[in-house]
Amino acid sequence: MDRRNTLGIDIGGSRIRAAVVSPEGSLLTRAEGVTPARASGDAVVEAVAQVVTQAMQGHAVGSLLGAGVGAPGPLDALQGLALSTPTIDGFRDFPLRDRIAGAIGLRTLLDHDGHAAAYGEWQFGAGRGHHNMVYVTVSTGIGGGAIVDGRLQRGRRGMAAHVGHMTLLPDGPVCNCGNPGCWEALAAGPALTAAARRAGFSDGEAVFAAARAGDPGAMAVAAAEARWLGIGIVSLLHVYSPDIVVLGGGVMNGLDVLHPAMSSEIAARAMPPFRDTRVVRASLLDNAGLIGAAALARDAFGGDAPDA
Ligand SMILES: [Zn+2]
Structure with a gap:
């Protein structure tokens, strides 16, 4: 049994x-x-190495089992390649996993940030104890991951569960990925901010605050x-049949406001046996990706998992 700690790394835009x-x-x-998002891939690796040096104060390299890295996709988690990340210029067919491993001197695993956060919530957060879980994070984009029959679903090249890029409105607003009408283009933070501003509010947080106070304009934005x-x-329920749906990301600060209308929509559209699926807020919040990336490395490198 290897009880060593692991290093979690979360690379965001x-x-x-x-x-x-x-x-x-x-x-x-x-x-x-800070992520040098407009610089080269190697500059990002250098920045990662600096943050890792700070995080490892007091922990010798040999005391760690390995490192898990969560990064924005699309990436090839199996080959360790960042393929074409819209938010980081240097991530174009970039061998991110091996460059980081070389820079920090640890065995390293790379996965999507959505997969890492899903894994964290499943192992240690709101999804703990369930065999089937869908995790969705709603912030600058919409990402996620799915636990299917007690395992993280990976798919071809490890690219499964890009849930934000389901087309929900064929002629809708153009997504960051270039496709019109993705879920992300309709419901992620920037879409909410735009809707908030059209209704005279500064952002989504302001909408949620006003909706809590009963403002009809804010309630309409939140309902949309x-x-x-x-x-x-509803589509995720039908595809995955999860025991639980776990929602993370900044937009979920307003889950108390959003939940009633969201539940009505689910009740109206899901087939009856799917309607009682629990939809809850993530519990690890900002740390889900870090904790999940570390847990993925722990499991990949033969660490000892705690009893569930
Ligand atoms: Zn898209």
């Missing part, structure tokens, strides 16, 4: 975070820095957002 994580999913250290979220979730 704006921030890089790293943490030493125990086999039980506790963050022992944590550090973060909740409707798109519900429509997307």
Whole structure:
């Protein structure tokens, strides 16, 4: 049994975070820095190495089992390649996994940030104990991951569960991926912000605050957002038949406001046996990706998982 800690690394479009994580999913250290998103892939790796050095203060390289990296897709998780990440210029067919491994001196695993966060929520958060779980994060984009029959679903090249790119409105607004009408283009943070501004609010948070106070304009914006979220979730229920749907990301700060209309949409559209699926908020919040990336590395490199 290998009880060593692992290193979790979360590369986002704006921030890089790293943490030493125990086999039980506790963050022992944590550090973060800025992602040089307009620079080369190697510049990003250099920034990762700096954040890792801070996170590893007091932990020798040999005391760690390995590193797990979560990064925005699309990426080839099996080959360790960042393929074409819209938010990071240097990630074009870039051998991210091996470059990071070389820079930090640890065995390294690469996976999508959505998969990593799903894994974290499944192992240690709101999805714990379930064999089938769909995780959806709604922030700048919509991402996610699915646990199917007790395993993280990977798919060809490890690219499964790009849930934000389901087309829900064929002639809708153009998504970051170039396709019109993706769920992400309709319901992620930027779409909510745009809808908020059209109704005279500064952003989604302002909409949620006003809706809590009963403002009809804010309630209408929130209801429209909740409707798109519900429509997307119904499709995920039908495809995956999860025990539970776990929702993370900044937009879910408003889940209390969104939940009633979202539930009505699900009740109206899902086939009856799917309607009682629980839809809950993620519990690890910002740390889901870090904790999940570390847990993926723990499991890939032969670490000892805690009893479920
Ligand atoms: Zn898309």
